[in-house]
Amino acid sequence: MRWPGLPPLNTLLPFEATVRHASMTAAAQELHVTHGAVSRQIQNLERSLGTTLFERQARALRPTPQARQLAAVVRDALDQIDAAARQISHRTTAGPLTLSCEPTLLMRWLIPRLPDLAANVPGVTVHLSAGGGPVFFERDDIDLAIRRDDFPFPEEVSRTRLFAERIGPVCRPDLAARLTGAADLVGAADLTGAALLHTGTRPQAWDDWRRITGMTAEPASEQTLEHFYLTLQAAVAGVGVAIAPYAVVRDDLERGQLVAPFGFVPDGTGYHLLSRQPPERDARVRRLTAWLRAETTRLEADSDQA
Structure with a gap:
C-alpha cells in the first residue's frame, strides 16, 4: 500500500466532527448517523493508531493534544478535497442562503437595502434570521452570520471584516434645540438635564461613550428599554437621548428624524x-460577501463624516 500509515478512511469524518464539537452526540446529529455508529468508528480509529484520542469524563469528552493535531490535518485535507470537487463539478448550487444578523442591524440597516441586493446580486436569494451572540451553523442551519466581535469567534469559522462600530448620542431635532438652545448642537458642552435612554442588551453604552469622549451626561431622568430598536423608536418620538451605533441610525439621520450632536466615535469593536x-468556495457566498463589503465601505465613509 502506498500509504501504510493511513488509518481507515471511514473513521475520519466522525473523528473530525467529534473533535470539533467535543461531543459524539453532536457529531452524530451533523452526520445523520447514530451515536453508536460514531462511537464505533472512533474506537476503530484508536485501535488503528494504537493510542487514545479522547479523555472520557462523566459529562464531557475532551480531545487529547494528539487528537487535535490529527483533526486539524484531517480538516485541511477535507477542505482541499471539497475545493477540488467544487472546481470540477458541473452541479449548480441552488437554494437560498440563510443569513443570521443581530436584530436591530437587521431591521434598520440590512432589510432597507434588500431591493439593492436583489437588483445588484441577481440569482442570490437570502433568507434572513434574527439572532445575536455565538453562532451554531449546523444546529441552526445557518450559512452566514453578521456579528459584533464582543465575544470570541471560533477559530474554525471564516470571517470577513465589515465595519467598525461607531457610537454617539442621538435625539430628535426639536429636543436637541430645547436642550442646548442651538438647533445643530455644535459646541454643546454636555447633555446635562437630558432624559437618557438606555438599552437592556447593551447597558454600558452611555458609560463607554463617556469614557471615550470625556464628556458628561448627567441625566434629568433615565429609562431603560429592552432592545435597541425600542430605544431608538423612543428617541424618534422625543422621549429622550439615546446612545446609538451609526449603522442603525444612518437612515434616520438622512431623513432628519434624528440628529447626532457630537458625531460618532469608534468604541473598539466591529x-x-x-x-x-471561505467565501471563495461558493459563488453565492462570494457575491453576497462582495455586496456587503461594498455597502459597509460606504457606511464607514459616511460615518467618518457624521
Whole structure:
C-alpha cells in the first residue's frame, strides 16, 4: 500500500466532527448517523493508531493534544478535497442562503437595502434570521452570520471584516434645540438635564461613550428599554437621548428624524461576516460577501463624516 500509515478512511469524518464539537452526540446529529455508529468508528480509529484520542469524563469528552493535531490535518485535507470537487463539478448550487444578523442591524440597516441586493446580486436569494451572540451553523442551519466581535469567534469559522462600530448620542431635532438652545448642537458642552435612554442588551453604552469622549451626561431622568430598536423608536418620538451605533441610525439621520450632536466615535469593536467556509468556495457566498463589503465601505465613509 502506498500509504501504510493511513488509518481507515471511514473513521475520519466522525473523528473530525467529534473533535470539533467535543461531543459524539453532536457529531452524530451533523452526520445523520447514530451515536453508536460514531462511537464505533472512533474506537476503530484508536485501535488503528494504537493510542487514545479522547479523555472520557462523566459529562464531557475532551480531545487529547494528539487528537487535535490529527483533526486539524484531517480538516485541511477535507477542505482541499471539497475545493477540488467544487472546481470540477458541473452541479449548480441552488437554494437560498440563510443569513443570521443581530436584530436591530437587521431591521434598520440590512432589510432597507434588500431591493439593492436583489437588483445588484441577481440569482442570490437570502433568507434572513434574527439572532445575536455565538453562532451554531449546523444546529441552526445557518450559512452566514453578521456579528459584533464582543465575544470570541471560533477559530474554525471564516470571517470577513465589515465595519467598525461607531457610537454617539442621538435625539430628535426639536429636543436637541430645547436642550442646548442651538438647533445643530455644535459646541454643546454636555447633555446635562437630558432624559437618557438606555438599552437592556447593551447597558454600558452611555458609560463607554463617556469614557471615550470625556464628556458628561448627567441625566434629568433615565429609562431603560429592552432592545435597541425600542430605544431608538423612543428617541424618534422625543422621549429622550439615546446612545446609538451609526449603522442603525444612518437612515434616520438622512431623513432628519434624528440628529447626532457630537458625531460618532469608534468604541473598539466591529462587525464581521462569519461563514462555515471561505467565501471563495461558493459563488453565492462570494457575491453576497462582495455586496456587503461594498455597502459597509460606504457606511464607514459616511460615518467618518457624521
